[in-house]
Amino acid sequence: MAKMTLEQLRKLREEKKSDIARRDVEGKEIQVIVGMGTCGIAAGAKQTFDEIVKALDAEGLGDKVIIRQTGCMGLCYVEPTVEVVMPGMPTVIYGKMTADTAKELVKKHLVGKTLLENHIFDRPAADIVKK
Amino acid sequence: MHYTLADYVLDIAQNAVEAGSSSVRVLLDEEKTGTSVVIEDDGKGMGDEELRRALDPFYTDGKKHARRKVGLGLPFLRQATEQAHGDFAIASKKGGGTRVSFRFPADDIDSPPLGDIPGLFLSALCLPGGHEMVIERRRAGPGGLGYRLVRSELSEAVGGLELASSLALLREYLVSQEETEDGN
Numbered sequence: 350m351a352k353m354t355l356e357q358l359r360k361l362r363e364e365k366k367s368d369i370a371r372r373d374v375e376g377k378e379i380q381v382i383v384g385m386g387t388c389g390i391a392a393g394a395k396q397t398f399d400e401i402v403k404a405l406d407a408e409g410l411g412d413k414v415i416i417r418q419t420g421c422m423g424l425c426y427v428e429p430t431v432e433v434v435m436p437g438m439p440t441v442i443y444g445k446m447t448a449d450t451a452k453e454l455v456k457k458h459l460v461g462k463t464l465l466e467n468h469i470f471d472r473p474a475a476d477i478v479k480k
Numbered sequence: 481m482h483y484t485l486a487d488y489v490l491d492i493a494q495n496a497v498e499a500g501s502s503s504v505r506v507l508l509d510e511e512k513t514g515t516s517v518v519i520e521d522d523g524k525g526m527g528d529e530e531l532r533r534a535l536d537p538f539y540t541d542g543k544k545h546a547r548r549k550v551g552l553g554l555p556f557l558r559q560a561t562e563q564a565h566g567d568f569a570i571a572s573k574k575g576g577g578t579r580v581s582f583r584f585p586a587d588d589i590d591s592p593p594l595g596d597i598p599g600l601f602l603s604a605l606c607l608p609g610g611h612e613m614v615i616e617r618r619r620a621g622p623g624g625l626g627y628r629l630v631r632s633e634l635s636e637a638v639g640g641l642e643l644a645s646s647l648a649l650l651r652e653y654l655v656s657q658e659e660t661e662d663g664n
Contacts, residue, residue, distance in 0.1 A: 351656065351659065352627075352656050352657060352659045353652070353653050353656040353657070355633060355634075355637055358634075358637045358638065358649065358650075358653045359637045361649060361652075362637065362638055362639055362646075362649055365645060365649065366639070381644075385490070385494060385603065385607075386494075387491050387552045387553045387556065388552075390482060390487045390490055390491050390494075391481065391482050391483070391487065391556075393483075395486065395487060395490055395595075395596065395599050395600065395603050396596065396599065398599075398602070398603055398606075399596070399599040399602060399603075399651070401644075402602070402644055402647045402648050402651055403648065403651070405644035405645075405648070406644060406645060406648035410644060411643065411644040411645025411646075411648055412643060412644075412645045413644075414643070414644040415642045415643055415644070416606070416642065416643075416644050416647055417608060417642065418603065418606060418607055418608060419608075420494070420498070
């Protein structure tokens with residue numbers, strides 16, 4: 350692949366945008382939030398983030414999912430952590446989300462609409478929940 | 481402790497964004513003898529006492545997480561540079577921004593590997609907020625490269641920095657920037 354210019358990047362987006370317009374988009378209601386605090390970064394959250402971007406695009410969900418980064422979610426012991434907010438599914442905070450597991454998360458939770466066993470840590474630790 | 485140099489950069493860049501900055505500058509300069517990084521912001525900054533305490537791992541201002549007792553980002557970085565016989569410097573002024581600079585020598589066994597640079601820039605550029613971020617990347621010598629990334633330009637080009645499809649495009653662009661002139 351040759352080094353891309355900003356102009357080529359814009360053009361590529363225009364091409365993709367017309368693809369998106371043809372599809373039936375049900376709204377951008379799905380959110381994937383990756384914990385990017387010091388604890389998350391040390392556990393590989395950067396690779397997890399990267400893997401999620403790639404996997405969502407590969408599954409054709411790129412135009413339906415918003416990806417955000419946040420700081421520590423209070424679950425430092427099971428980093429990297431990823432929260433998924435999606436209509437028709439309970440909001441879940443997943444832990445131990447390595448790059449490999451992130452692919453599985455996209456396949457199972459976002460495409461297959463089933464929860465990922467052994468990775469559910471549900472809610473933030475008590476010390477960061479607002480009272 | 482972080483594994484790669486890229487992880488340290490992301491950690492400090494996140495601090496810079498969270499300091500309420502309107503502009504963040506990141507410089508990553510890879511040379512034969514070592515890699516230097518500068519992360520500069522115009523955020524809220526710290527006074528002398530606060531700055532001293534920011535380097536203490538058992539101190540945090542408690543604003544990010546109430547009752548949390550540790551703040552590890554800067555102390556991790558300082559420890560890693562000391563261990564690898566590199567350099568670390570931080571300068572900050574209350575209300576006047578912060579500048580963190582560090583360097584890891586190429587020939588020290590404790591210097592971390594560089595890590596995934598496109599992945600680092602992707603995460604750093606997508607840190608939430610309305611700030612500007614300018615990243616300059618240089619690599620000297622044979623197989624050298626140099627490019628500049630401006631967050632607002634890239635955001636406009638891919639249609640915002642939140643949608644997975646936009647981020648995938650941005651990722652593709654960032655990976656292509658690491659290509660050298662001879663195609664390697």
